[in-house]
Amino acid sequence: MTLNIAKGSSSHSAYNLRSGYAETVERHVLAVLVDNEPGVLARVIGLFSGRGYNIESLTVAETDHQGHVSRITLVTSGTPQIIDQIEAQLGRIVQVREVHDLTMEGPAVERELALLKVAGTGEHRVEALRLADIFRAKVVDSTLQSFVFEITGTPEKVDAFADLMRPLGLQELARTGVAALSRGAAR
Structure with missing residues (x-):
């Protein structure tokens, strides 16, 4: 006998089979503060291209000459799960100091x-x-x-x-x- 229960439809299951993330693709603006060193931008871009993520807009400039800090502002799209993955993976790059999702942090x-x-x-x-x-x-x-x-x-x-x-x-x-x-x- 086969049960016709839709995946994740039972709240009595020991496992949460529902995705905690929406399937809608959203546009996000990320601000990434990085050490101003050769190759940092290539690492950030490589993260996106290596995983098949798209960058819709990209601006980069040094914002603190004394501290050698640059700000990368990028616009990307993805499901909330993909955006979370992007933020986490950016945070693992050694030269990345901070990652801010301006879309989620408010106006x-x-x-x-x-x-x-x-x-x-x-x-x-x-x-x-x-x-x-x-x-x-x-x-x-x-x-x-x-x-x-x-x-x-x-x-x-x-x-x-x-x-x-x-x-x-x-x-x-x-x-x-x-x-x-x-x-x-x-x-």
Whole structure:
């Protein structure tokens, strides 16, 4: 006789057969403070590529010259279980001082800088300038055939501006990646 009990459906089981994690993929912003040494970034990237995790955005810069500390801000996606694994594995890298999941620690401020080259004449040129004004994008270079706009804001704002510029002649797009800090009192 076979029992038709769905896996993990009994609360009387001695074993917890249910996953404690949701199956939904979530976007997370991680701030990783590391020793500013050769090869540290390669180790962090290697952790992601070796396990098949994707990095959607990556910014790195030295934040403490005296202490030789750099901050890596990266955006990745995964189930809560995968994000926990990423944090744990990052924490095991010798040169990693701290790992913070800004998404889970509360409100955070995210910003990204982008440069967009838009070619256009006539009505397209006028429309590009009008949209740039609405999005508070600055013209940082101009020729008779094109503009280079600079825009700063959330990744969603940059995406929206780029989407509107595509039909107007968007030729090139360069993005810095997300820079983020948690809001409120210092840790």
